[in-house]
Amino acid sequence: MPIHQPGKVLLHHIPLKFVNDRVAGGGRKSVDLSIPLVPFIDFLIVLVVFLLMSFSASGELVAQQPSITMPDAANTQALEIAPIIAIDTRVVMLDGMRVADYSTLAQTANLDRIEQLVQNLETLKRNWTMLHPAQPFDGSLIIQADKEVDFRVIKKIMFSSAQAGYTNVSFAVNGTGGSGGGGGEGEGGGE
């Protein structure tokens, strides 16, 4: 597919030879160019194949948050749809809504119930039961925590989620191989 140099447009009406030579670029190298189509198509096909290999039909079930560095694990399973509790070193959030402060939870070793978290989870459970009346509630929950988080905080969150009926807890990790890394599909508990 060649790109042609446009014809003479400017100054072509001036009847002087040196002007015509200068305008026409006489004696100079041609500026016509052609795009090498075969390597271009090869490149596009390789790109499409690579992107198809890494394509995930279920999309991103858990968004990577900048304040959370998740640990790595190899023997993992695919993610499924469930409410997500995100814990970083400042705040605890349920599906993006703040439910507690990390520093408050990390202060004491007592197994305290996080009232806001329990209430929100019970609301989610009621919503799920209304939306799926024929299915049994499996109590799936995903905890997405920073790797520096203390188990003391995790323990309180698990206790509170168990109080709300969410006992099937999964921990979001960065998959480093294994059987089910990447976004999987599933019908879990949740929203």
Add this chain to the structure above:
Amino acid sequence: MANIDTGGGHGSKKSVDQEIPLVPFIDLLLCCVMFLLVTAVWNQLARLNANQQQPGQPQAQDTPPPETTKLILQVQTSGYTLASTEGDRIPIPKNGDAYDQEELINKLQERRNLDQNRHDIIVAPEDGVRYEDIIHAMDIAVGEGFQNLTLSDGASML
């Protein structure tokens, strides 16, 4: 435009030369690339599954389960301890500042060899243990065949 010339088509025969419409083909490829780039998921997120054994967990069954020996992996700030309800305890202290994961793998493999049908284990971290160390312990346990993993409070297991 690209074409395929078979060299035939002489005489009264119909020409079998074919021309590939390159411009629509490139358009299609570019559309595919755009769509796949927009929908691409670059991070490989996954999950480690665990049941939880907590005081708040509702008891679904009326009759108590039969008493069996439970295998407990305690994750402490000083290292791992592989114990069971029979009373045996195998401490695996830290190797410097890091947990001795190789030794844990060896001990779990020994346990697996003793009872091939056992797939349950209770991981019991104590307060102060980092989440990353718990995940590594759980990952090793699942990797050694203990898929039925329960997470519990280490303090209640002592």
